[in-house]
Amino acid sequence: xxxxxxxxxxxxxxxxxxxxxxxRDIDAPGPHGPLRGTLLSAAAxxxxxxxxxxxxxxxxxxxxxxxxxxxxxxxxxxxEGLASRAIASVRIDKRGMFGSASAIxxxxxxxxxxxxRDLHTWVTSIRQRTGASCVWVLGHSEGxxxxxxxxxxxxDMCGLILVATAGRPLAQVLREQLKAxxxxxxxxxxxxxxxxxxxxxxxxxxxxxxxxxxxLFRPQVQRFLMSELSLDPAALLTGYxxxxxxxxxxxxxxxxxxxxxxxxxxxxxxxxxxxxxxxHVLKTVHTDDLSENLATYTNPDLPLADxxxxxxSAFVRR
Numbered sequence: 343x344x345x346x347x348x349x350x351x352x353x354x355x356x357x358x359x360x361x362x363x364x365x366r367d368i369d370a371p372g373p374h375g376p377l378r379g380t381l382l383s384a385a386a387x388x389x390x391x392x393x394x395x396x397x398x399x400x401x402x403x404x405x406x407x408x409x410x411x412x413x414x415x416x417x418x419x420x421x422e423g424l425a426s427r428a429i430a431s432v433r434i435d436k437r438g439m440f441g442s443a444s445a446i447x448x449x450x451x452x453x454x455x456x457x458x459r460d461l462h463t464w465v466t467s468i469r470q471r472t473g474a475s476c477v478w479v480l481g482h483s484e485g486x487x488x489x490x491x492x493x494x495x496x497x498d499m500c501g502l503i504l505v506a507t508a509g510r511p512l513a514q515v516l517r518e519q520l521k522a523x524x525x526x527x528x529x530x531x532x533x534x535x536x537x538x539x540x541x542x543x544x545x546x547x548x549x550x551x552x553x554x555x556x557x558l559f560r561p562q563v564q565r566f567l568m569s570e571l572s573l574d575p576a577a578l579l580t581g582y583x584x585x586x587x588x589x590x591x592x593x594x595x596x597x598x599x600x601x602x603x604x605x606x607x608x609x610x611x612x613x614x615x616x617x618x619x620x621x622h623v624l625k626t627v628h629t630d631d632l633s634e635n636l637a638t639y640t641n642p643d644l645p646l647a648d649x650x651x652x653x654x655s656a657f658v659r660r
Contacts, residue, residue, distance in 0.1 A: 363425040370460070370467035372437055372445030377460055379405055379441070381471065382421045383430035389473035392658045394424060394503070395464055396433040397457075399483030402449075404440045405433040407482075407623070408642065414623040415642035417482070423651030429658055432468050432477075436460075450562040453569035458492035465498045476500040478658055481507060483597065483622065487570065490578040501585035503654055506597045506622050509604030512570045513541045516558075519596075529554050540564060541571045576608035586612035587657040591620025591647065593627040595635055613657060620647035 368381040384391065396417050402409045407416035421431040435442040437460055438449025446452070465477045478500045481489030486507025493502055508515050520526050520533050529552040536546050536559050545564050548556065559567070579586065586609050590602035599616065606614045621627045625638035626647040638644055 363430070368432055368467065368471060370463045372442060372460070372463075374446055375442075375444030377434065377437060377442045377445050377464065379432050379434035379464070380421070381430070381432050381468075382425050383472065384428075387430055387472055389475070391428065391430055391472070391474070392478060392500070393430045393432065393468055393472055393474045394478045394480050394654075394658065395461070395468060396420060396431055397461065397479065397481040397485030397489050398434065398436060399485050399506075402439055403436075405435050412623070412639050413642045414625065414639060414644075416624045416646065419646045420480075420624070420651065420654075423646060424655055424658075427651065427655035427659075429655055430472065430474075432464065434464060450566070452566050454488055454491050454566070454573060455569065457488045458494075461488065461492040462495060462498070469498060478503060480505060480654070482624075483507065484570075487512075487573060487575055487578075490575055491573065493578070493582055493584075496582070496584055499584065500658075501587075502582070503587045503589065503657065504605060505589045505624070505654075506591060506594055507575060507588070507601070507605065508597050509576050509601035509608075511574045512567075513537060515597075533559075540568050543568060543572075576604050579605055579608040579612075582609055585657075587654065588612055588614045589617065589650070589653060590615070591617045591622065591624065593619055593621040593630075593635060595632070596622040615649075615653040615657075617647055617649050617653065620650060624650050 363382055364385055366381045368379050369376040398417065406418040407414045417433045421433055424431050437445040437452060461479060468477050476498055479489045480503035482505045486504040489502055493499065516537060520530060532552045533555055536551055539546050545561065548561050551559050588602050588605050590599055592599060602614060606612055619626050619628055621635050621638060623639055624646050625644045627635045627638060
Protein backbone atom coordinates (compact mmCIF):
# COMPACT_ATOMS: atom_id res chain seq x y z
CA UNK A 343 0.00 0.00 0.00
CA UNK A 344 1.42 3.46 -0.92
CA UNK A 345 2.46 5.55 2.08
CA UNK A 346 -0.15 8.29 1.54
CA UNK A 347 -2.91 5.71 1.21
CA UNK A 348 -1.75 3.97 4.38
CA UNK A 349 -1.72 7.26 6.30
CA UNK A 350 -5.19 8.13 5.02
CA UNK A 351 -6.51 4.70 6.01
CA UNK A 352 -4.99 4.99 9.50
CA UNK A 353 -6.58 8.40 9.95
CA UNK A 354 -9.96 7.08 8.81
CA UNK A 355 -9.78 4.17 11.25
CA UNK A 356 -8.78 6.46 14.11
CA UNK A 357 -11.64 8.81 13.28
CA UNK A 358 -14.16 5.96 13.06
CA UNK A 359 -12.91 4.48 16.33
CA UNK A 360 -13.91 7.72 18.09
CA UNK A 361 -17.55 7.05 17.15
CA UNK A 362 -19.21 5.18 20.03
CA UNK A 363 -20.15 1.59 19.25
CA UNK A 364 -23.35 0.33 20.83
CA UNK A 365 -24.70 -3.23 21.21
CA ARG A 366 -28.13 -3.83 19.68
CA ASP A 367 -30.31 -6.87 19.18
CA ILE A 368 -30.45 -8.27 15.68
CA ASP A 369 -32.65 -11.06 14.29
CA ALA A 370 -32.61 -13.33 11.27
CA PRO A 371 -35.35 -15.69 10.09
CA GLY A 372 -35.10 -19.22 11.50
CA PRO A 373 -37.01 -22.36 10.52
CA HIS A 374 -39.81 -21.90 13.11
CA GLY A 375 -38.79 -18.78 15.00
CA PRO A 376 -36.15 -16.06 14.89
CA LEU A 377 -32.41 -16.50 15.14
CA ARG A 378 -31.04 -13.88 17.51
CA GLY A 379 -27.72 -12.16 18.01
CA THR A 380 -25.96 -8.97 19.03
CA LEU A 381 -24.83 -6.32 16.56
CA LEU A 382 -22.00 -4.17 17.89
CA SER A 383 -21.61 -1.17 15.62
CA ALA A 384 -21.62 2.60 15.40
CA ALA A 385 -25.00 4.16 16.08
CA ALA A 386 -25.05 5.48 12.51
CA UNK A 387 -22.90 2.93 10.73
CA UNK A 388 -21.59 3.85 7.27
CA UNK A 389 -22.06 1.16 4.63
CA UNK A 390 -18.29 1.15 4.09
CA UNK A 391 -17.58 -0.06 7.65
CA UNK A 392 -16.53 -3.75 7.68
CA UNK A 393 -18.79 -6.25 9.48
CA UNK A 394 -17.63 -9.57 10.91
CA UNK A 395 -20.07 -12.40 11.66
CA UNK A 396 -18.70 -14.47 14.58
CA UNK A 397 -19.73 -18.15 14.36
CA UNK A 398 -19.55 -20.02 17.69
CA UNK A 399 -17.83 -23.31 18.36
CA UNK A 400 -19.24 -26.67 19.37
CA UNK A 401 -21.99 -27.55 21.78
CA UNK A 402 -24.06 -25.16 23.89
CA UNK A 403 -21.84 -22.13 23.38
CA UNK A 404 -23.67 -18.81 23.34
CA UNK A 405 -23.02 -15.62 21.42
CA UNK A 406 -20.51 -14.44 24.03
CA UNK A 407 -18.47 -17.64 24.05
CA UNK A 408 -19.98 -19.03 27.27
CA UNK A 409 -21.81 -22.23 28.14
CA UNK A 410 -22.51 -24.63 31.01
CA UNK A 411 -18.92 -25.85 31.21
CA UNK A 412 -16.97 -23.05 29.52
CA UNK A 413 -17.04 -19.38 30.47
CA UNK A 414 -14.56 -17.33 28.47
CA UNK A 415 -16.55 -14.40 27.02
CA UNK A 416 -14.12 -14.78 24.11
CA UNK A 417 -16.61 -13.70 21.43
CA UNK A 418 -17.76 -10.65 23.39
CA UNK A 419 -14.14 -9.64 23.96
CA UNK A 420 -13.37 -10.21 20.30
CA UNK A 421 -16.32 -8.07 19.24
CA GLU A 422 -15.25 -5.29 21.60
CA GLY A 423 -11.68 -5.50 20.33
CA LEU A 424 -12.84 -5.22 16.73
CA ALA A 425 -15.05 -2.26 17.67
CA SER A 426 -11.98 -0.48 19.03
CA ARG A 427 -10.54 -0.84 15.50
CA ALA A 428 -13.74 0.51 13.92
CA ILE A 429 -14.97 -2.89 12.74
CA ALA A 430 -18.57 -3.87 13.42
CA SER A 431 -19.55 -7.40 14.37
CA VAL A 432 -22.49 -9.72 14.89
CA ARG A 433 -22.24 -12.58 17.36
CA ILE A 434 -25.01 -15.15 17.35
CA ASP A 435 -26.85 -17.88 19.23
CA LYS A 436 -27.22 -21.12 17.27
CA ARG A 437 -30.65 -22.37 16.25
CA GLY A 438 -32.46 -23.95 19.19
CA MET A 439 -30.15 -22.45 21.82
CA PHE A 440 -30.24 -19.44 24.15
CA GLY A 441 -31.82 -16.45 22.39
CA SER A 442 -32.50 -18.58 19.30
CA ALA A 443 -34.34 -21.27 21.32
CA SER A 444 -37.60 -20.83 19.38
CA ALA A 445 -35.94 -21.29 15.98
CA ILE A 446 -36.37 -25.09 16.23
CA UNK A 447 -38.08 -27.39 18.74
CA UNK A 448 -35.03 -29.59 19.37
CA UNK A 449 -31.57 -28.01 19.47
CA UNK A 450 -29.98 -31.44 18.88
CA UNK A 451 -31.88 -32.04 15.64
CA UNK A 452 -29.35 -30.24 13.43
CA UNK A 453 -26.64 -30.84 10.86
CA UNK A 454 -23.69 -28.82 9.65
CA UNK A 455 -25.67 -27.93 6.53
CA UNK A 456 -28.48 -26.55 8.74
CA UNK A 457 -26.02 -24.26 10.49
CA UNK A 458 -24.51 -23.30 7.12
CA ARG A 459 -27.93 -22.28 5.82
CA ASP A 460 -28.39 -20.15 8.93
CA LEU A 461 -25.13 -18.35 8.16
CA HIS A 462 -26.43 -17.35 4.75
CA THR A 463 -29.61 -16.09 6.39
CA TRP A 464 -27.52 -14.11 8.85
CA VAL A 465 -25.36 -12.61 6.10
CA THR A 466 -28.47 -11.46 4.22
CA SER A 467 -30.01 -9.95 7.37
CA ILE A 468 -26.77 -8.21 8.35
CA ARG A 469 -26.40 -6.65 4.92
CA GLN A 470 -29.99 -5.42 5.03
CA ARG A 471 -29.49 -3.96 8.51
CA THR A 472 -26.08 -2.33 7.95
CA GLY A 473 -25.94 -1.67 4.20
CA ALA A 474 -22.64 -3.58 3.97
CA SER A 475 -21.84 -4.90 0.51
CA CYS A 476 -20.53 -8.15 2.00
CA VAL A 477 -19.86 -9.73 5.41
CA TRP A 478 -16.69 -11.35 6.74
CA VAL A 479 -17.43 -14.74 8.29
CA LEU A 480 -15.27 -15.70 11.29
CA GLY A 481 -15.64 -19.26 12.50
CA HIS A 482 -14.08 -20.37 15.78
CA SER A 483 -13.28 -24.05 16.30
CA GLU A 484 -16.28 -26.05 14.99
CA GLY A 485 -17.67 -22.73 13.78
CA UNK A 486 -14.82 -22.71 11.25
CA UNK A 487 -16.13 -25.94 9.73
CA UNK A 488 -19.61 -24.44 9.54
CA UNK A 489 -18.15 -21.34 7.85
CA UNK A 490 -16.33 -23.56 5.34
CA UNK A 491 -19.54 -25.46 4.60
CA UNK A 492 -21.38 -22.17 4.06
CA UNK A 493 -18.60 -20.83 1.83
CA UNK A 494 -19.69 -23.13 -1.00
CA UNK A 495 -22.04 -20.25 -1.83
CA UNK A 496 -19.90 -17.15 -1.44
CA UNK A 497 -21.81 -14.36 -3.16
CA ASP A 498 -22.42 -12.16 -0.10
CA MET A 499 -19.31 -13.10 1.89
CA CYS A 500 -16.18 -10.93 1.83
CA GLY A 501 -14.04 -13.89 2.87
CA LEU A 502 -13.30 -16.31 5.70
CA ILE A 503 -11.46 -16.03 9.01
CA LEU A 504 -10.78 -19.50 10.43
CA VAL A 505 -9.77 -19.36 14.09
CA ALA A 506 -8.59 -22.51 15.88
CA THR A 507 -10.24 -24.56 13.14
CA ALA A 508 -9.36 -28.21 12.61
CA GLY A 509 -7.76 -28.96 9.26
CA ARG A 510 -8.49 -32.69 9.38
CA PRO A 511 -11.73 -34.67 9.28
CA LEU A 512 -13.34 -34.88 12.71
CA ALA A 513 -12.87 -38.65 12.95
CA GLN A 514 -9.09 -38.21 12.86
CA VAL A 515 -9.24 -35.50 15.52
CA LEU A 516 -11.48 -37.53 17.83
CA ARG A 517 -9.38 -40.67 17.51
CA GLU A 518 -6.23 -38.72 18.35
CA GLN A 519 -7.83 -36.97 21.34
CA LEU A 520 -9.36 -40.16 22.73
CA LYS A 521 -6.11 -42.12 22.42
CA ALA A 522 -4.05 -39.30 23.94
CA UNK A 523 -5.87 -39.45 27.28
CA UNK A 524 -4.75 -42.48 29.37
CA UNK A 525 -7.98 -42.27 31.38
CA UNK A 526 -9.88 -43.41 28.27
CA UNK A 527 -8.13 -46.81 28.16
CA UNK A 528 -11.08 -48.78 29.64
CA UNK A 529 -13.54 -47.40 27.04
CA UNK A 530 -11.21 -46.89 24.09
CA UNK A 531 -12.27 -49.98 22.11
CA UNK A 532 -15.93 -49.04 22.50
CA UNK A 533 -15.18 -45.45 21.46
CA UNK A 534 -13.38 -46.57 18.31
CA UNK A 535 -16.25 -48.93 17.43
CA UNK A 536 -18.92 -46.25 17.89
CA UNK A 537 -16.88 -43.74 15.91
CA UNK A 538 -16.40 -46.19 13.04
CA UNK A 539 -20.16 -46.83 12.86
CA UNK A 540 -21.00 -43.14 12.82
CA UNK A 541 -18.32 -42.48 10.22
CA UNK A 542 -19.98 -45.13 8.04
CA UNK A 543 -23.34 -43.39 8.44
CA UNK A 544 -24.90 -45.84 10.91
CA UNK A 545 -26.42 -44.69 14.19
CA UNK A 546 -25.54 -46.49 17.42
CA UNK A 547 -28.13 -47.17 20.18
CA UNK A 548 -27.34 -46.00 23.68
CA UNK A 549 -27.22 -49.61 24.88
CA UNK A 550 -24.07 -50.12 22.78
CA UNK A 551 -22.30 -47.05 24.16
CA UNK A 552 -20.38 -47.08 27.42
CA UNK A 553 -22.06 -44.61 29.83
CA UNK A 554 -18.77 -42.70 30.11
CA UNK A 555 -18.97 -41.99 26.37
CA UNK A 556 -22.60 -40.85 26.24
CA UNK A 557 -21.75 -37.14 26.63
CA LEU A 558 -19.85 -37.43 23.34
CA PHE A 559 -21.87 -40.02 21.42
CA ARG A 560 -25.41 -39.93 22.84
CA PRO A 561 -28.02 -40.82 20.19
CA GLN A 562 -29.55 -37.32 20.24
CA VAL A 563 -26.41 -35.76 18.73
CA GLN A 564 -25.50 -38.53 16.30
CA ARG A 565 -27.19 -36.88 13.32
CA PHE A 566 -25.00 -33.84 13.81
CA LEU A 567 -21.87 -35.92 14.41
CA MET A 568 -22.45 -37.89 11.21
CA SER A 569 -22.83 -34.66 9.23
CA GLU A 570 -19.50 -33.47 10.66
CA LEU A 571 -17.72 -36.76 10.06
CA SER A 572 -18.60 -36.60 6.37
CA LEU A 573 -16.66 -33.35 5.85
CA ASP A 574 -12.96 -32.66 5.25
CA PRO A 575 -12.17 -29.02 6.13
CA ALA A 576 -9.17 -28.86 3.81
CA ALA A 577 -11.19 -30.24 0.90
CA LEU A 578 -13.87 -27.60 1.52
CA LEU A 579 -11.24 -24.87 1.40
CA THR A 580 -9.56 -26.11 -1.78
CA GLY A 581 -10.45 -23.84 -4.68
CA TYR A 582 -12.05 -21.15 -2.51
CA UNK A 583 -11.62 -17.90 -4.39
CA UNK A 584 -12.00 -15.22 -1.73
CA UNK A 585 -9.55 -14.02 0.94
CA UNK A 586 -8.87 -16.36 3.85
CA UNK A 587 -7.11 -15.81 7.18
CA UNK A 588 -6.13 -18.82 9.31
CA UNK A 589 -5.42 -17.95 12.96
CA UNK A 590 -3.85 -20.60 15.19
CA UNK A 591 -2.68 -20.30 18.78
CA UNK A 592 0.44 -22.30 19.56
CA UNK A 593 -0.81 -23.18 23.08
CA UNK A 594 -4.00 -24.76 21.70
CA UNK A 595 -4.54 -28.22 23.21
CA UNK A 596 -7.49 -29.06 20.93
CA UNK A 597 -6.42 -27.94 17.45
CA UNK A 598 -2.79 -28.01 16.37
CA UNK A 599 -0.40 -26.08 14.21
CA UNK A 600 -0.50 -29.06 11.82
CA UNK A 601 -4.24 -28.43 11.36
CA UNK A 602 -3.61 -24.80 10.44
CA UNK A 603 -0.82 -25.74 8.04
CA UNK A 604 -3.04 -28.36 6.38
CA UNK A 605 -5.61 -25.63 5.74
CA UNK A 606 -2.88 -23.39 4.40
CA UNK A 607 -1.76 -26.10 1.97
CA UNK A 608 -5.35 -26.42 0.77
CA UNK A 609 -5.39 -22.70 -0.06
CA UNK A 610 -1.83 -21.46 -0.64
CA UNK A 611 -3.12 -17.88 -1.05
CA UNK A 612 -4.54 -17.89 2.48
CA UNK A 613 -2.76 -15.92 5.20
CA UNK A 614 -1.56 -17.95 8.17
CA UNK A 615 -1.12 -16.21 11.54
CA UNK A 616 0.48 -18.23 14.36
CA UNK A 617 -0.04 -16.62 17.76
CA UNK A 618 2.66 -17.71 20.18
CA UNK A 619 0.90 -17.87 23.54
CA UNK A 620 -2.77 -18.17 22.57
CA UNK A 621 -4.79 -21.26 23.44
CA HIS A 622 -8.00 -22.69 22.00
CA VAL A 623 -10.25 -20.15 23.73
CA LEU A 624 -7.97 -17.32 22.59
CA LYS A 625 -6.53 -16.59 26.03
CA THR A 626 -2.86 -16.24 27.00
CA VAL A 627 -1.02 -19.32 28.31
CA HIS A 628 2.72 -19.05 28.97
CA THR A 629 3.66 -22.69 29.62
CA ASP A 630 2.78 -26.26 28.63
CA ASP A 631 1.10 -26.80 32.01
CA LEU A 632 -2.31 -28.36 31.30
CA SER A 633 -3.93 -26.98 34.44
CA GLU A 634 -2.89 -23.43 33.51
CA ASN A 635 -4.38 -23.90 30.07
CA LEU A 636 -7.67 -25.35 31.31
CA ALA A 637 -8.05 -22.65 33.96
CA THR A 638 -8.60 -20.09 31.20
CA TYR A 639 -11.72 -21.98 30.04
CA THR A 640 -13.65 -20.79 33.09
CA ASN A 641 -12.32 -17.27 33.61
CA PRO A 642 -14.20 -14.71 31.51
CA ASP A 643 -12.25 -11.86 33.14
CA LEU A 644 -9.03 -12.77 31.33
CA PRO A 645 -8.36 -10.63 28.24
CA LEU A 646 -7.79 -12.14 24.82
CA ALA A 647 -4.25 -13.11 23.94
CA ASP A 648 -2.06 -10.39 22.52
CA UNK A 649 -2.21 -10.08 18.72
CA UNK A 650 -5.53 -11.91 18.21
CA UNK A 651 -7.55 -8.76 17.54
CA UNK A 652 -4.66 -7.02 15.77
CA UNK A 653 -4.16 -9.88 13.32
CA UNK A 654 -7.85 -10.15 12.48
CA SER A 655 -8.50 -6.43 12.18
CA ALA A 656 -5.43 -5.86 10.00
CA PHE A 657 -6.57 -8.63 7.65
CA VAL A 658 -10.11 -7.26 7.39
CA ARG A 659 -8.83 -3.74 6.80
CA ARG A 660 -6.53 -4.86 4.01
